[in-house]
Amino acid sequence: MPYIPHTPEDLREMLAVIGAASVEDLFTEIGPDMRPKRFDLPKGRSEMAVVKHMEHLSARNRSDLVCFIGAGVYDHYIPHAVDALTSRGEFYTAYTPYQPEASQGTLQAIFEYQTAVTRLLGMDCANASVYDGGTALFEAIMMAVRATKRTRVVVSGTVNPIYRTMLASYTCNLNLEFVNVPGRGAETDIEALKAAVDDKTAAVIVQNPNFFGSIEDCTDLFAHAKSKKALSIVSAYPVMQAILKTPGAMGADVAVAEGQSLGMPMSFGGPYLGIMTCTKEMVRQMPGRIVGRTKDTKGRTGYVLTLQAREQHIRRQKATSNICSNQALCAMRALVHMCLLGDEGLRRTAALCVERAHYAAKRLTELPGVTLLNKGSFGNEFAIRLPMSALEAIDKLSAKGFVPGFPLGRYYQGMDDVLLVAVTERRTREEIGVMAELLGGIL
Missing domain, CATH: 3.40.640.10 (Type I PLP-dependent aspartate aminotransferase-like (Major domain))
Structure with a gap:
């Protein structure tokens, strides 16, 4: 039985009421080049096989990485x-x-x-x-x-x-x-x-x-x-x-x-x-x-x-x-979340993020060839220029369990060596120090 159990006669009656000759006529406003030519769907599997496949895909995800990625999405603690x-x-x-x-x-x-x-x-x-x-x-x-x-x-x-x-x-x-x-x-x-x-x-x-x-x-x-x-x-x-x-x-x-x-x-x-x-x-x-x-x-x-x-x-x-x-x-x-933290909790969270971001900026800019792009005040996020490709730095540090930031070369010309680093209250001084040492080891 099809997913929508309408008989051919049901379809003919409905199309006659709206004045359409076929179901395809309902899609005439969509250009032929935008319509799928076919659906190459695999054959169905048993529940056991599907669960095994999904578990295999899930196991490929890395949930153990220490995250310094921001760019609009942040690794904050959730009570x-x-x-x-x-x-x-x-x-x-x-x-x-x-x-x-x-x-x-x-x-x-x-x-x-x-x-x-x-x-x-x-x-x-x-x-x-x-x-x-x-x-x-x-x-x-x-x-x-x-x-x-x-x-x-x-x-x-x-x-x-x-x-x-x-x-x-x-x-x-x-x-x-x-x-x-x-x-x-x-x-x-x-x-x-x-x-x-x-x-x-x-x-x-x-x-x-x-x-x-x-x-x-x-x-x-x-x-x-x-x-x-x-x-x-x-x-x-x-x-x-x-x-x-x-x-x-x-x-x-x-x-x-x-x-x-x-x-x-x-x-x-x-x-x-x-x-x-x-x-x-x-x-x-x-x-x-x-x-x-x-x-x-x-x-x-x-x-x-x-x-x-x-x-x-x-x-x-x-x-x-x-x-x-x-x-x-x-x-x-x-x-x-806001009610649990309250005014004071939100302020303390923000202040802690800023304090640790400035500590991270200090540690990272002490490394040879690393410079800070931000000239004025910054919050819990900052940009650094590296003496190497930002993507290369991310690849090497990710293999060691740390994602050091977000690469900017994709969006800004001339910034292939620039990394956007975000620090939240979840990042400890120890983690910041380890990340700085790992980065220093590949520069």
């Missing part, structure tokens, strides 16, 4: 209570809370998450949420385009290049003009960004700390953008925001972030959490789910989806966004 609480059935299986009378727990959790991230980023409003940091940045751009009716976007070259690649992909058919402003080494070129923002600019996009880990104050840039009636968008790192000047304090209109550092494992790239926050003036452009708190007819506190009708998800091109799957579980993990 066991995060898994214990979010794996409860009422959270783990909860789906879209369209019926508030039956979903008060889920709605309250979403509201509390929104409250926590707006306080963390110093903004007015938040949604809950989108897929990851890159899609959040794309959605922020679309908010700016809708709000300003402009199509020119100025982007700093120190914004995560993986996100910039995603933006190019997501917007390739939207007739947007992107102006990429290169950084000055590891620093954002604030003056060049100001010069690039004009009366036709929809938004200017920066990252803080930037992709190289450098910390910068963009207040003057955002004030300049406002004078041109352009919007300011910041891509932030949530953990570092516990001790840095917030996007709100700088005057940002929209602040987004990758929420993975708040209670989600690195997990081969997902699922992650796209945090989105904005000013009150921009909230009606915000995509996705927004929960508000109100009172019922008896004066009791209640929570509801607000500024969004159910039809948001079926309005196709008229919707502010077509992101409508359940991101609430990842948001729940971030909320539980």
Whole structure:
């Protein structure tokens, strides 16, 4: 029996109702060159054979490596209570809370998450949420385009290049003009960004700390953008925001972030959490789910989806966004993680990451031929230039149980010998010292 048990007569009746001659007619909008010619699927296997095969593949993964990789995804410690609480059935299986009378727990959790991230980023409003940091940045751009009716976007070259690649992909058919402003080494070129923002600019996009880990104050840039009636968008790192000047304090209109550092494992790239926050003036452009708190007819506190009708998800091109799957579980993990750590815990975590990153930078730059690219302040991430290929260094140290960082040559011309090193609270001084000694041994 086929997977969909419709008889040929069933198919003929359905096709007749919609006026199609065949099932193939339903795909005429997809060009022939984009359709698969065949599916070369292997023959089915028994359960025992499949389990053995998957165990073999799993055994090839290296979970024992000491990780200094960052570039938007970080190896932070996750308290066991995060898994214990979010794996409860009422959270783990909860789906879209369209019926508030039956979903008060889920709605309250979403509201509390929104409250926590707006306080963390110093903004007015938040949604809950989108897929990851890159899609959040794309959605922020679309908010700016809708709000300003402009199509020119100025982007700093120190914004995560993986996100910039995603933006190019997501917007390739939207007739947007992107102006990429290169950084000055590891620093954002604030003056060049100001010069690039004009009366036709929809938004200017920066990252803080930037992709190289450098910390910068963009207040003057955002004030300049406002004078041109352009919007300011910041891509932030949530953990570092516990001790840095917030996007709100700088005057940002929209602040987004990758929420993975708040209670989600690195997990081969997902699922992650796209945090989105904005000013009150921009909230009606915000995509996705927004929960508000109100009172019922008896004066009791209640929570509801607000500024969004159910039809948001079926309005196709008229919707502010077509992101409508359940991101609430990842948001729940971030909320539980933030609540477990609290204000003081988040600040201590961020400060510990910074302290150990600076210790690592000191140890590494003491090695012959190793130099630091960051000229100013940096957080828990920094870039070093090596007297050898960064990929070669990674290969040699990985064989010894250490991944020393992220190679930048793939994304930045002339940086084949540059390594981006990230240090979290999980990295001990002993591990940093061993990594420095191993690197010194191959230079």
